[in-house]
């Protein structure tokens with residue numbers, strides 16, 4: 001397997017007017033790894049993912065995926081699966097029909113829809129309207145959409161939000177099985193205990209980069225839990241934060 005970075009940020013700063021959302025951030029995402037992007041509210045996580053996906057342009061620096069800016073990457077919609085707010089299902093439609101529309105747009109056969117519905121465990125609900133889905137079912141639906149094109153990289157913004165404990169356990173096992181197949185997963189999350197059990201690498205962002213590397217290097221020995229290390233590095237909003 002190639003060790004070239006799947007995703008890379010080099011000296012990325014993003015300003016929105018007076019607000020600097022992300023400042024001089026550099027890190028790489030290695031193939032076959034599950035990478036957790038962590039930070040407090042407003043730390044710049046979504047902005048970072050959006051820059052990778054060509055949905056926001058860095059003010060300074062470069063964000064590349066498979067060596068290219070997203071907009072210049074051939075076949076990007078097939079190589080990268082995305083689950084993120086703003087990529088919402090079509091209101092009033094059923095789960096199956098929504099995925100069929102996505103599949104058609106991606107040039108995929110309708111049978112692929114049934115495969116991903118089975119994979120994420122919502123095939124029995126696929127003829128129901130998405131408007132009646134629980135939050136956890138919506139998460140699974142979004143994951144199904146991200147998987148349609150059998151992508152090499154999954155970018156998942158808060159994929160565990162709204163899942164019950166069983167759903168969270170399922171997600172952890174599922175993501176690991178995808179990584180074992182050689183896929184790379186970049187996910188953002190607030191659920192530190194869950195992240196600790198799921199990811200290989202951690203990126204801690206608090207406008208600037210606070211840590212990037214293997215989780216075992218962060219929490220090994222008597223260094224404490226991921227939660228302890230997170231608050232040391234990112235600060236807390238109730239004290240200790242240095243740039244809230």
Ligand SMILES: Nc1ncnc2c1ncn2[C@@H]1O[C@H](COP(=O)(O)OP(=O)(O)OP(=O)(O)O)[C@@H](O)[C@H]1O
Pocket residue numbers: 016019020021039040041042043044045046047048
């Ligand atoms: N389109 C925008 N216009 C103006 N400011 C923005 C825009 N997008 C993000 N920001 C600001 O940039 C900062 C980082 O926001 P971002 O959504 O990336 O953080 P986050 O880490 O994803 O937060 P959360 O965990 O709350 O979702 C915030 O101060 C936010 O208000």
